[in-house]
Amino acid sequence: MSDTSHVEPAGINRRTALKAFGASVGSIALLPLISEEGAMAYEALQRANAAPALKALTKAQYATVDAIAEAIIPTDAHSPGARAARVADYIDLLLSEANPQVRERWVAGVAALDEASVAKFKVPFVKLSATQATALLTEISANEAKPTTPVEQFFRTAKDATVRGYYTSEIGIHKDLQYKGNQFLPEFVGCLTEDGKDCPHCGQKAPVKAAD
């Protein structure tokens, strides 16, 4: 279920907002599940929280994808990373729906990553220590703007998918970016110079009134 702890006290969460606006705003019946839509939404929630049943990747490929995603966006002091946000599950789902060429590209990319890992440290990517993984990824991401070799191209592909999966997750949106939108906001607060004051946030001064 969705966690509402990110809602600022200053905002209004959906439930109180619904009360405030009356039932004309689409109220959500969670149970019993009578509508097909409700059933589908419930099933989606179930699916999102279920243990991963792989759809496209093998267990070994999944472990490698999970490892590179976590290396690109790791858990740090600020927020959990790609593993906690289940980015590898998102990628697996994405690949299960993609056309065969895309799947082949990923499978080949995972193999190329392991090959590079073995060549440098004699073990596959999932077996690398954090320091080793950083050293390897530093090498293969050096050309990320214009990747040429298969392993460089795979880094770019994996990073794009990781970014997409992580920053659309609950962890990415709320815990990492601390995104403030998508809530009921009776009055938009802009730069305070808009209200004729000096703005403490940006230091810009109130507009000078033109002499009459």
Add this chain to the structure above:
Amino acid sequence: MDAQPTPPITPASGPWDVIVVGSGAAGGMAAFQLAMAGVKVLLLEAGRMLDPQKDYKTMEWPYVDMRRHRLPVGEFALSAAEYRTLDRPYGLTPEMQRYKKVMAYSGNRFTRDWIVDEKENPITGTPYAWVRARVLGGKTNLWGRVSLRFSDLDLKAKTHDGFGEDWPIGYADIAPYYDKVDTLLGISGTKEGIPHLPDGIFQRPLKLNCGEVQLQRAIAKMGRRLIPGRAGVTTDGVLNNKYRQRCMGRGRCGRGCDLNAAFHSPASLIFPARDSGNLTVRADSVVSEVLIDDSTGKATGVRVIDQRTHDTMDFSARLVILAASCLESTRLLLNSRSASRPDGAANSSGVVGRYFCEHVMGPGASGILPSRVNTAATNDDGRPQSTYIVRFRNVTDRHPDFIRGYGFQGASGSAEFPALAPGTPGFGASFKQAVRRSYPATINYTGFGEVLARRENRVFLDPEVRDAWGVPVLKFDYTFSDNERKMAADMADTAEEMLKAAGATDISVRRDVLTEGWSIHEMGTARMGADPKTSVTNTFGQTHDVKNLFVVDGSIFVSASCQNPTWMIMALCWRAMDYVKDEMKRGNL
């Protein structure tokens, strides 16, 4: 709301005084004005009925499931680059079979059901990203809400620079109707006193954030104006409409606002009109032609093909009003052919389908404002509109390279998805931190410029290809000219120059023009004018050739201006409906 009432509406369910074809901004306004005046109206919509409470998923987070709002399996939207390279006609060639939708920038998981399937609705000819919504309310369910007035600089553009035609009306003729639309529907904005972007009757404005104030002050030194966006959204609420509530700053208006604070035709116009008891709405009604009695030269009604059953039936009325969207109304006129009207209805001038114009968009720039780096994220995308940089080219001076002008739409600050992340180099904790630091600091502006209404830019009926309902499809012969290309180059230059002036770093300039059609602002293909030889309608959208046939959507525009057309469509339509009511009282219709 309700599905189609049973039994289904048939020609025998009438009689009706007026048939309105289309339920978007123009159709909704026409139906509302007439039904409220006691006229019996039949509104025909090609798509399905819509229930705002069920269909608008305004606040749904992307993480409701693992698919994260991606289009469903097997659904593809054409990208801008693909228009240029793929074979046409869309949907009829093997390469195109995997594509279903042309959605331009408005396509997403929430709007896809409203947008037509390219396989059922192909087009031919030159590439054109023609976004068509077939659902109650049409494109107003997903529109961008930018509501700007035209001025005499636009309406009398020929007087100003010699190109094209002046409109047969001036700002003074339309200003009172702009005021009425502002008051009825609600619009947010600030009074700025800019002659070429007239003020309206505004509700609570949207405030600029710190980054936007910084840019505003920087470009003021160049004599350029950045103003809060003027949004077709009620920020204070509107009277006399139980379906609408005021804006609560949630953002995501383009999916459909379930408070109906944003203007969407169903809740703002159609439902109240239906409550009057004078409006019948028939959904799933694909209109294929206007029926005209050649002996009297009068329209007698329209031919409808049921979208689901493909049954054909003829509905009749004393008056027919086309509001199907610029190109669809044009297609209807062209397809209303007979032995004595080989070129279609109301086309004795031969200009139906010609003078096709829109907006050229795409060039612009984005960057990072150092002053905002590493500050707390603010709620920036909750506003129903961001900011607008007012046209500054060819207003008082003459640019050596091109005529007409362009404005910029854009914003500073954070949105739900950090667009800067894929391009931020590196990986690991430092990458995460870099994204986070710049997240509140992005700034991005995109230009919208006027495309000249040129006779050679046109649409016509394809002699062979038909849609799924057997109606001939449009063939496009439309390209940007040198004027648009030079203007687009200048857009990119000035966007860069202004971001630099504001102290932005990491500026990336977009020079590419998005493909034809991407603006979703089609205009001009049945233009109004005083001379029946060179225009299709009078200033009220009444066709010169068929007195009881009106056209009230973007097709009657004479030129495109660089302002967004929706508010003008509704002001013109209201003015036209006042004329219709007067003429009906006088017994002239």
